[in-house]
Amino acid sequence: MSLLSLLLSAVRVYYIGFCALLQQLLRRLRPGCPFKPDFxxxxxxxxxxTGGTRGIGYHTVKYLARLGMHVIIAGNNEREGQETVMKIKEETLNAKVEFLYCDLASMKSIHQFVHTFKAKxxxxxxxxxxxGVLLVPERKTKDGFEEHFGVNYLGHFxxxxxxxxxxxxxxTQSHNARIVNLSSATHxxxxxxxxxxxxxxxxxxHGxxxxSKLAIVLFSYWLQHLLTVEGSHVTVNVADPGIVNTSLYKHVSCPGKLVKWTLGWLLLKTPEEGSYTSVYAAVSPELEGVGGCYLLHEQRTKSLDVSYDEKLQRRLWTESCKLVGIHDTVL
Structure with a gap:
């Protein structure tokens, strides 16, 4: 990759971010927006x-807890996790909120988390x-994966x-289990x-x-295909939270930070608003039995054309299985 390619990669990401912000602003200016959905x-x-101790994840957990769910936060900070659990229990009066340690940058930790959960x-x-992580400096996970690809995608895979x-x-046939994978406009x-x-x-x-965000979309669609072929009562959808005012933007360039500091209140969603699409995907009756969708602002929309390429989906699935050490016949 040349220096020019590096520059173009950054320009493309900021351009798509600008377009998403503009769309978000126009939506916000409509009568009745934003609104809090009711489920x-x-x-x-x-x-x-995963990542339920702050930002979008925190508000997702709190919303689900208020709906009476037993919510398990998977995170990599024990102290922060326990503090979050106490806070959400107090705010929602739901005692069934708990924290389990899971470092998505470590395959060993992911296996341990699943073992602990299944023991329940x-x-x-x-x-x-x-x-997820956003625009972090070049560094590797504990297993040697590039951090965006390793945490955002492979860890969740x-x-x-x-x-x-x-x-x-x-x-069940009348109440499918649901998988919700978060992506973004950058895909x-x-x-x-x-x-x-x-x-x-x-x-x-940026690249x-x-x-990593495109990989999430491809993975979601192929997994839904496999589950449908098998006849499983599980659906998979992609949630795009929009452009949200969270701490993830600490690695964004100075112009981006300037927009966040000065116009964030107008252009960016709050973390609570950013959680609505995830919650919609998780519990909305409209999506009962419906999978393979890209959801933005609690609505189905079209993702990148190439994300529907089944050969590409299949190729990524096979390569991902090799990377994380699982058989390609999991289903």
Whole structure:
């Protein structure tokens, strides 16, 4: 990758971000927007939310807890996790909120998390793969993966596959289990470099981030295909939270930070607003039995054309299975 390619990668990401902001602003100016959706009580159904201690994840957990769900926060900071649990319990009066340690940058930690969860012998009705990193400096996970690809995508790929059997056992014909994978508008400028998925050649944080978000979409669609063929009562959808005012933007360039500091109140969603699409995907009756959708502002929309390429989906799935050390016949 040349220096020009690095520059173009950044320009594409900021351009798509600008377009998303403009769309978000126009929507916000419509009468009745923004609004807080209303969903039915969940009667003790079990959910796992990765990265649920702050930002979008925190508000997702709180919303689900208010709906009466048993929510398990999967995170990599024990102290912060326990503090979050106490806070949400106090605010929602729901005692069934807990924290389990899971470092998505470590395959060993993911396996340990799944082992601990399965030891509880409880069902799993909703898995929300929310955690992520954004535009971080070049660095590797504990298993040697580029951090965007390793945490945003591969960590969730492995976690989902390890929990699939529990999800399938928990779903029924009238009440499917649901998987919600968070992506973003940057997937529209993402490219999969199969000869360099770990972005080892002249690293671009913008390109690496966009690639991870495109990978999430491709993975979601192929998994839904496999589940449909098998006849499993599990659905998979992609949630795009929009452009949200969270701490993830600490690595954004100075112009981006200036926009956040000066016009964030007008252009950016609050973390609570950013959680609505995830919650919609997790519990809305409108999506009962419906999978393979890209959801933005609580509505179905079209993702990047190439994301519907089944050969590309299949190729990524096979390569991902090799990288995380699972058989390509998990289903």
């Amino acid at each position: 039915p009580q969940q009667n003790g159904n079990v959910a796992i939310v 012998n409880c069902p799993l009705h909703v898995l929300i793969n929310n955690a 492995l976690l989902t596959n390890l929990l699939l059997e529990t999800l399938k056992q928990s779903g 529209f400028v993402g490219e999969l470099h199969f000869n360099d998925l770990q972005s080892s050649r002249l690293y671009s944080p 690496a981030y966009a690639q």
